Amino acid sequence: MTIFVTGGAGFIGPNFIFYMMKKYPEYRIVCLDKLTYAGNLSTLASVLTKPNFRFVKIDICDRDAVYQLFEEERPDMVVNFAAESHVDRSIEHPEIFLQTNIIGTSVLLDACLRYGIQRYHQVSTDEVYGDLPLDRPDLFFTEETPIRTSSPYSSSKAGADLLVLAYYRTHGLPVTISRCSNNYGPYQYPEKLIPRMIINALYDKPLPVYGDGFNVRDWLYVEDHCHAIDLILREGCIGEVYNVGGHNEMANIDIVKLICKELGKPESLITYVTDRKGHDRRYAIDPSKIHRELGWLPETKFTDGIKKTIQWYVSHIKV
Numbered sequence: 001m002t003i004f005v006t007g008g009a010g011f012i013g014p015n016f017i018f019y020m021m022k023k024y025p026e027y028r029i030v031c032l033d034k035l036t037y038a039g040n041l042s043t044l045a046s047v048l049t050k051p052n053f054r055f056v057k058i059d060i061c062d063r064d065a066v067y068q069l070f071e072e073e074r075p076d077m078v079v080n081f082a083a084e085s086h087v088d089r090s091i092e093h094p095e096i097f098l099q100t101n102i103i104g105t106s107v108l109l110d111a112c113l114r115y116g117i118q119r120y121h122q123v124s125t126d127e128v129y130g131d132l133p134l135d136r137p138d139l140f141f142t143e144e145t146p147i148r149t150s151s152p153y154s155s156s157k158a159g160a161d162l163l164v165l166a167y168y169r170t171h172g173l174p175v176t177i178s179r180c181s182n183n184y185g186p187y188q189y190p191e192k193l194i195p196r197m198i199i200n201a202l203y204d205k206p207l208p209v210y211g212d213g214f215n216v217r218d219w220l221y222v223e224d225h226c227h228a229i230d231l232i233l234r235e236g237c238i239g240e241v242y243n244v245g246g247h248n249e250m251a252n253i254d255i256v257k258l259i260c261k262e263l264g265k266p267e268s269l270i271t272y273v274t275d276r277k278g279h280d281r282r283y284a285i286d287p288s289k290i291h292r293e294l295g296w297l298p299e300t301k302f303t304d305g306i307k308k309t310i311q312w313y314v315s316h317i318k319v
């Protein structure tokens with residue numbers, strides 16, 4: 001079994017590589033990564049010299065290079081984590097997001113068609129469903145919730161999802177899609193809420209909270225997400241979408257206060273700043289489909305996951 005993991009030097013990608021190499025030591029993993037600002041080859045140091053691992057610096061938009069790699073390796077599966085993922089950056093530079101997230105996906109799909117594949121899995125996001133109001137805690141995103149994007153980032157991810165489903169319908173390509181909620185854990189680039197707040201707090205720098213701080217996200221520990229993708233690869237139905245959520249809604253301000261408390265830092269570091277344009281209010285996933293069909297549930301309690309995450313950053317940052 002050879003698996004291509006794109007975006008494997010980013011955040012969720014390397015966590016998935018470690019998860020799979022530990023669980024399936026007989027698999028060959030080929031990591032494809034462009035090494036953008038958010039990628040870091042040293043993350044993969046512990047696996048780089050393993051005989052069943054190969055790293056290839058490659059842009060998934062580079063059709064010739066991608067085809068060449070498919071020719072050499074003939075992968076059985078492709079799991080596509082490669083994406084520009086930061087909403088704020090997508091507002092400033094949408095074109096990079098359209099390029100990597102849509103064109104890159106289309107190149108991978110074409111390569112899968114050309115060389116044949118057992119499974120193409122697209123790692124997507126709950127942001128394709130838009131947002132939910134704060135005063136309707138009874139509402140959740142299901143797989144039937146209409147696509148209704150807010151940002152260039154989520155629009156590019158929705159476009160990619162539609163393309164993936166079109167390759168299933170048109171060509172019968174064996175695809176699956178997972179739409180996850182906000183991930184947290186080790187190796188996340190510190191532009192995202194949790195690592196940014198941990199690192200700023202460690203340096204006693206201001207903690208910039210957008211708007212009123214009451215926007216809600218549904219936090220999922222990255223290892224639980226990796227487990228869900230593994231299950232979808234093995235037992236998921238071709239052509240299906242699975243929502244993967246932490247069932248763990250929290251307001252941003254509560255997370256920032258918790259981080260201050262865990263690190264023994266004063267809440268006076270918290271600074272309210274101008275809100276993100278088009279800022280989604282609340283994300284909340286109904287994970288009942290993946291639970292019912294594949295038996296998956298998030299296992300990591302937020303109180304444990306956030307402690308592990310803080311500990312990881314503390315041990316990797318020199319203050």
Ligand SMILES: Cc1cn([C@H]2C[C@H](O)[C@@H](COP(=O)(O)OP(=O)(O)O[C@H]3O[C@H](C)C(=O)[C@H](O)[C@H]3O)O2)c(=O)[nH]c1=O
Binds near residue numbers: 088124126192211
């Ligand atoms: C960086 C930052 C963020 N925020 C707020 C904005 C959001 O309400 C929340 C989380 O923001 P973040 O940018 O970490 O993540 P989202 O915009 O929710 O999107 C994330 O989760 C989904 C599922 C993806 O698919 C995205 O790729 C991923 O970036 O904290 C602040 O208040 N201050 C800050 O400095």
